């Protein structure tokens with residue numbers, strides 16, 4: 725039975741307020757009043773680490789540049805997704821970014837397919853001299 729051991733309270737609890745406002749139950753470091761999360765020597769290190777790798781990192785964060793994108797067109801949407809993917813690719817690679825990249829890539833692929841079909845259809849219509857503003861007639865009509 726290891727249950728009793730797991731529930732054993734820390735001999736010297738850290739006691740610092742956690743994010744939820746409750747006292748921290750982690751054990752204080754041997755040479756400190758606080759645990760390895762709340763000791764002032766480590767707090768700055770944690771902040772620097774999350775600045776370096778988080779979503780707010782310079783370059784990766786910030787608004788997306790929409791200049792020159794007409795979001796009412798497939799081409800504009802394609803550009804938007806491509807720029808979003810580029811931004812994501814600058815972030816630290818982890819499960820979160822990987823799944824975001826996967827989702828965007830899938831949508832980008834769908835748009836590229838649609839745009840390709842549209843282009844080919846337009847080329848066919850041009851070659852067949854079909855007016856695009858009137859309903860197409862089947863040849864046997």
Ligand SMILES: [Zn+2]
Nearest residue numbers: 738748759762
């Ligand atoms: Zn603590």
